[in-house]
Amino acid sequence: MSSAPENNGRRRFLTLATAVVGGVGTVGVAVPFIKSWNPSEKAKAAGAPVEYDVSKMAPGQLVRVQWRGKPVYVVRRTKEVLAELENGHNDQLKDPTSTEPQQPEFAANPHRSLKPEYLVALGVCTHLGCAPTYRANDFNEIVEGVANGFYCPCHGSKFDMAGRVFQNVPAPTNLVIPPYMFTASGSLLIGVDKGDA
Ligand code: FES
Numbered sequence: 364m365s366s367a368p369e370n371n372g373r374r375r376f377l378t379l380a381t382a383v384v385g386g387v388g389t390v391g392v393a394v395p396f397i398k399s400w401n402p403s404e405k406a407k408a409a410g411a412p413v414e415y416d417v418s419k420m421a422p423g424q425l426v427r428v429q430w431r432g433k434p435v436y437v438v439r440r441t442k443e444v445l446a447e448l449e450n451g452h453n454d455q456l457k458d459p460t461s462t463e464p465q466q467p468e469f470a471a472n473p474h475r476s477l478k479p480e481y482l483v484a485l486g487v488c489t490h491l492g493c494a495p496t497y498r499a500n501d502f503n504e505i506v507e508g509v510a511n512g513f514y515c516p517c518h519g520s521k522f523d524m525a526g527r528v529f530q531n532v533p534a535p536t537n538l539v540i541p542p543y544m545f546t547a548s549g550s551l552l553i554g555v556d557k558g559d560a
Pocket of ligand 1: 488489490491492493515516517518519520533534
């Protein structure tokens with residue numbers, strides 16, 4: 364796959380994005396920054412929550428939001444993706460039932476999320492920290508029979524659309540799910556555990 368240069372570009376993009384709360388992009392397409400609730404730099408450094416309105420996300424879209432200096436991948440999962448998670452490839456995964464402490468309690472479920480429709484996960488490979496590439500509809504070039512997932516170009520780790528790591532790759536664990544909740548208006552608030560609300 365030839366995604367390494369693209370990935371380097373994305374990392375540079377993310378570095379530049381540290382001055383704002385949120386960055387947004389879809390696969391292979393540069394998209395302008397989003398407007399988002401923007402706490403002070405000091406508050407952000409201390410880990411202030413970051414809000415993002417998911418209501419305008421298209422099915423299948425991935426958005427990158429900066430939180431505590433790290434990229435958080437937010438994906439609006441399609442019905443096809445949800446069916447793919449339900450119909451299962453659990454026998455190919457290292458930790459299909461999320462036994463490792465890689466997520467808040469509320470996300471220890473098959474979707475690893477609060478709402479099945481939205482994946483919210485750190486876009487940081489659990490091997491050595493590269494940014495996995497979102498492969499929408501062509502992941503089966505990498506894992507036969509699974510159409511959507513994430514591929515880490517650094518050393519070949521693979522994750523499904525719940526951020527669960529496949530077997531026989533260097534990444535030891537599933538992608539980390541950060542604490543988050545949805546506000547009364549439906550916005551995503553990253554950095555606040557649902558249990559704290
Ligand atoms: S950093 Fe992702 S596979 Fe090594």
